[in-house]
Amino acid sequence: MAGRASFGKLWRAAPLIAGATAVLLLITGVLVVYSGEASYRREKIEEVDAQARILASTVVAALTFDDRNAAEIYVGALDVNPEIEAAAIYDGNGQPFAIYRRAPTLSVPAPAPELGPSHADDRLSVTTAVMQGPTPLGRVYVRAVLEPLRSRYERYAVIGLLVVMAALVTAVLGVTQSALSLSYRELEQANAELKAQIAEREKVEEALRQAQKMEAIGQLTGGVAHDFNNILQVVLGNLGNVERQLQRGGLTDSGLLERGIKAAIRASERAAVLTGQLLAFSRRQPLAPKPVDVNRLIGGMSDLLHRTLGERVEVETILGARLWQTLADANQLESALLNLAVNARDAMPSGGKLTIETANAYLDEAYAAIEEDMRAGQFVVVAVSDTGTGMSPEVIRKAFDPFFTTKDIGQGTGLGLSQVYGFIKQSGGHAKIYSELGEGTTIKLYLPRLLTAGAVDDPPVVRSALRGGAEIILVVEDEADVRGFVVDMLRELGYEVIEAADGPAALSVLEARPDIKLLFTDVGLPGSFNGRQLADEASRRRPDLKILYTTGYARNAIVHQGRLDPGVELINKPFTYMALAARIRAVLDGTPSG
């Protein structure tokens, strides 16, 4: 950065440097011309002086012996030098002794001029003494024509032109550079502004996201509170009635009691469905995916669908041939299809037709690329279509949102499609809605193809026979009420029950009672041991110990990538007396059910 800063400084100083360089160039040019002129004169003086000295040394004898002819021949010999226009030899009295003139109009000074060089216009003359030993005999005068000032200046003008051009180029460079520097600064400024705008936009977007999140959370919590309050109203109200009846002194109206209790139970079951859907939407429900033949599953739902949809809705199933298997939680898939069926029914208040179609499908990369949140691959497609009212694009966009409903208050929870969406996504598939107002709706579920075909389980058989046992069961549950309920139920079923509130207590009980056959533990336990850790430790000590987990919501301990760990037996809260009895028996007998 320091290098860049100093470069920037240099960049900004460049026009100044260019200007200074141009001025320096001009000064240098002037100096070069000046020194060229000076050295030209100096050289000329030396040249003419040399000529004069040579002449002076050759005319000694001629002067000595007064031989004017010889002197004239000597001085006339200067004619070979075109630069010399006149010369003269003067005798001891300073009078001309011999004269050379290139043209008759020229003259030489008389008497002899002062010794040394002298300038006049474009003429340079040198006067030197003629000596014989120490004795001066006379003088020699030589005058040369300098190169005309004009032609000299023309020569300098070439240099000057070059210098001026160089200076001009430098100046132009400087100006260009200055302009560049300016636009660079402008660019920098624009860049900074852009960055600031981006940061501002990011802030706004973040705020928007936060607001949307808060809105979604508000909608979710509002919806949950609304539905739960209704449920609790029913539960509390009916249980209150029952309590008052009992306080009034016995069973005055056994019918009223039973109605109250059943209403409370129904309400609680609705609450259980609600929480199950919430978990499904949040993709946090523990799935137990197994190879599923979708055609067979739909075939098995036939009765249920007819019952649910009523008489005014015709059901048609078009099941694709040689349908691939998929890997999914069969119970959840049933729930999803049932939810879709219920929605379809509600969209056809005056009757219609529901079509369930299955097919194999291959989504290529190009298709996956244009669809949001889709990946390419082979899928089993289940399309559920109705001939109902259809949805507007806006409704389609929000249809999968939790608690979004177009139904009247009390008619729907708004969690049906959320469950479908959450489950499909958790299973590695896609869900897509095709609908237009008045044209009905098709919802397609894409379930990933199972490439290694496995044995398809039979649909779970509902065990009607309620069987208990006499084995010893250790119940570990930190919630005292839940623990009390479980203990009561198990005792009612005939089991011997030992209870513990946390992991360490459970372990010491296990140590003390080697005859415990089954560990029934909550996954979420307080303290250092959670249910999984407790079970692992117990299994290490007692490899033959059977284990059944329960949980309201298990995130990490026994569920990974949305699936129950292999070999893990789990009963989800809330569970009923019947369900608990069946699972306990199954685990004890080693015949676990899905």
Next chain:
Amino acid sequence: MRFGRSGTIRRGRLAPAAGVALLSYCLLTMTAWGQEGQLELAVKATYLVKFAAFVEWPASAFESASGPLNLCIVGAPLAGVADQVAAGQTVGQHPLAVRHIAAATHGLGCHIIFTAGAPQQSVEAAIDAVRGEPVLTVTDLPQTAPRRGIINFVLQSNHVRFDIDDREATRDGLRISSQLLALAVNVSPR
């Protein structure tokens, strides 16, 4: 810038004036003699003195590095003019001395001998007397004379000029300046 030997140089213009020293001296002497012939003598005497500066003698010709340069005049043809011209003159390190002798003889120590013929010795005899010695013999004989000195005065266009026998000079061990040779009317080349 060289000139050919002066035999080829064309001469003939009259000199309107002479060198300053010479002129002033000539004016003095003219008052003394008052005749044209005497002016010519004076010029010759002056030349005689000045020749020394343009001639190089072998070092052995002098007694020492600053030994005198002897100008010997056989008889008295220049009537003492040479003495006045030479007074106080030096040639290089050598003071110029004028000696009047009756006859030139071998080993006399003369560097320049001027002879115009004397009662005791003819010009030819004088020349012969110093033959082979580094002596500049100067004569004033007609150009037709068979035996002349190394330098022989001639009168050309009313000017005193001279011939130079450079061959004889070289034979006697003298070196005559090219400038002087250039002024000679005739030169016998080496």
